[in-house]
Amino acid sequence: MNNNTFVIFGGTGDLTQRKLMPALYNLIKEGSLPKGFAVVSIGRRDLTREAYLDQIQTSIKTFSRYPFEEKIWDELKNLIYYKQMDFTNFAEYEKLKEFLDFVDIKHHTKGNHIYYLAVAPEFFDVIVDNLAKANLNAQNGKFSRVMIEKPFGRNLQSAIYLNQKIIQAFGEENTYRIDHYLGKEMLQNIMVIRFANSLFEPVWNKDYIEQVQITSSETIGIGTRGSYYENAGAIRDMVQSHLLQLLSLIAMERPKDLSPNSVRDEKVKVLQKLKPTSKAEIKKNIVRGQYKSYRSEPNVSTTSTTETFVALKLEVDTPRWKNVPFYIRTGKKLPRKAIEIIIQFKQPEKMLYDNLTSIPNMLIIKVQPQEGVFFVFNAKKPGTKNTIIPVQMDFCQNCDVGINTPEAYERLLLDAFNGDSTLFARWDEVLYSWKFIDAIIESWQDDEVNFPNYEDGTYGPIEANELLAKDGKEWINLED
Numbered sequence: 001m002n003n004n005t006f007v008i009f010g011g012t013g014d015l016t017q018r019k020l021m022p023a024l025y026n027l028i029k030e031g032s033l034p035k036g037f038a039v040v041s042i043g044r045r046d047l048t049r050e051a052y053l054d055q056i057q058t059s060i061k062t063f064s065r066y067p068f069e070e071k072i073w074d075e076l077k078n079l080i081y082y083k084q085m086d087f088t089n090f091a092e093y094e095k096l097k098e099f100l101d102f103v104d105i106k107h108h109t110k111g112n113h114i115y116y117l118a119v120a121p122e123f124f125d126v127i128v129d130n131l132a133k134a135n136l137n138a139q140n141g142k143f144s145r146v147m148i149e150k151p152f153g154r155n156l157q158s159a160i161y162l163n164q165k166i167i168q169a170f171g172e173e174n175t176y177r178i179d180h181y182l183g184k185e186m187l188q189n190i191m192v193i194r195f196a197n198s199l200f201e202p203v204w205n206k207d208y209i210e211q212v213q214i215t216s217s218e219t220i221g222i223g224t225r226g227s228y229y230e231n232a233g234a235i236r237d238m239v240q241s242h243l244l245q246l247l248s249l250i251a252m253e254r255p256k257d258l259s260p261n262s263v264r265d266e267k268v269k270v271l272q273k274l275k276p277t278s279k280a281e282i283k284k285n286i287v288r289g290q291y292k293s294y295r296s297e298p299n300v301s302t303t304s305t306t307e308t309f310v311a312l313k314l315e316v317d318t319p320r321w322k323n324v325p326f327y328i329r330t331g332k333k334l335p336r337k338a339i340e341i342i343i344q345f346k347q348p349e350k351m352l353y354d355n356l357t358s359i360p361n362m363l364i365i366k367v368q369p370q371e372g373v374f375f376v377f378n379a380k381k382p383g384t385k386n387t388i389i390p391v392q393m394d395f396c397q398n399c400d401v402g403i404n405t406p407e408a409y410e411r412l413l414l415d416a417f418n419g420d421s422t423l424f425a426r427w428d429e430v431l432y433s434w435k436f437i438d439a440i441i442e443s444w445q446d447d448e449v450n451f452p453n454y455e456d457g458t459y460g461p462i463e464a465n466e467l468l469a470k471d472g473k474e475w476i477n478l479e480d
């Protein structure tokens with residue numbers, strides 16, 4: 001049922017070379033690709049099929065998690081075609097249609113198509129329009145799906161506009177909005193930890209949890225992505241999509257089952273209940289920053305007010321989470337590269353031991369670069385005295401030799417082939433996260449910023465520490 005021709009718009013681009021083609025190679029290696037399958041890669045450059053395959057071979061050698069094997073490559077390369085076309089020109093879609101007919105028959109793909117838009121966001125609607133006009137969105141007895149890269153719009157209004165176009169052409173059930181964080185192994189593990197153990201879910205609430213901290217930090221700056229980043233900033237680039245998705249997995253109620261819609265129904269309820277929303281509260285609870293050398297990066301204005309760091313104190317306004325702060329921070333040019341979630345539990349109310357260590361129980365989920373779950377609790381230090389020390393239980397997934405975690409894109413491609421949309425953002429998730437982010441961006445409009453305000457290689461501006469200090473808390477930096 002999942003046979004298909006996978007059509008990549010942006011076949012010569014960075015994402016295709018670094019992520020999509022290596023993912024397909026790894027899926028072949030694991031025997032997971034559908035039986036009837038082919039890839040049609042679309043680019044503007046004038047390349048022969050051989051020249052294109054040479055480029056792809058090099059990227060697979062460089063980026064695939066499995067070592068290069070001639071046998072696997074031979075299998076993949078026979079499935080890949082290169083099609084040169086200008087995707088803004090509708091006339092060329094007729095030729096594309098003929099070409100897809102040929103590929104469909106040759107590779108027994110049953111006329112099923114998955115269009116992956118690995119192109120700059122301003123082309124998303126143009127391509128969707130042209131596909132619809134050329135009737136390449138047809139669903140009669142076959143499927144036509146579309147996979148859209150992020151960013152899905154640059155604010156609520158543009159996201160609504162783009163969504164209308166896509167839904168008109170393909171329908172929600174055939175639309176796969178990529179948030180590659182959701183394909184990460186440890187994010188999928190959050191639900192398993194919560195709902196497949198009797199240990200955590202009963203204490204997953206305001207009575208037992210003191211705070212939640214989420215950090216997504218990078219050591220690098222914006223590099224060559226200046227033109228894109230100047231129009232985005234950390235709040236659009238990271239918080240609107242990845243970090244709010246992550247938060248909704250932590251904070252959601254138990255779904256009634258694991259169907260895509262049940263899971264997303266619960267996630268969306270979290271996004272609807274996020275605070276702060278008023279200007280005064282936003283000012284009090286959200287801090288932004290810019291690293292010192294940002295304004296001298298290529299394609300960045302020397303007076304830029306784009307934030308490269310943001311720290312937020314959020315509330316999820318539900319009975320489960322009353323008064324539990326969710327602290328989120330993300331930024332570039334920070335001291336460590338990491339994605340980490342820390343659930344800190346409250347200290348026991350009545351302490352039998354007066355020498356209890358000050359380290360509270362913590363559940364730590366490391367998403368990247370290390371992957372694993374760590375639980376910090378108190379135990380007696382061996383010896384004759386009753387000394388208590390914090391100890392740690394860990395499940396370090398990628399510490400075991402031989403474990404080779406699949407890349408997020410492998411899981412996401414396979415799910416789209418199989419028609420499983422659980423790990424893709426549904427429209428209402430995108431809608432409510434933009435509503436929340438738009439209010440923040442709007443309230444920033446008239447505020448003066450004192451940028452740049454943090455040294456390269458530090459944890460953001462001093463105000464980010466003050467945000468937590470007001471609550472008697474500190475950021476937990478795991479290397480400490």
Ligand SMILES: NC(=O)c1ccc[n+]([C@@H]2O[C@H](COP(=O)([O-])OP(=O)(O)OC[C@H]3O[C@@H](n4cnc5c(N)ncnc54)[C@H](OP(=O)(O)O)[C@@H]3O)[C@@H](O)[C@H]2O)c1
Nearest residue numbers: 010011012013014015043044045086087118119121149150
């Ligand atoms: N790169 C990443 O790691 C990454 C990560 C997350 C999300 N994304 C998202 O993925 C998307 C693609 O990013 P990217 O970095 O791969 O971009 P990119 O390297 O700039 O690639 C753009 C692609 O679009 C093609 N193209 C542009 N105009 C065209 C036209 N008129 N007709 C036909 N082809 C045309 C280019 O073809 P030619 O090269 O032949 O001109 C190229 O294949 C973006 O939405 C980005 O936000 C990327």
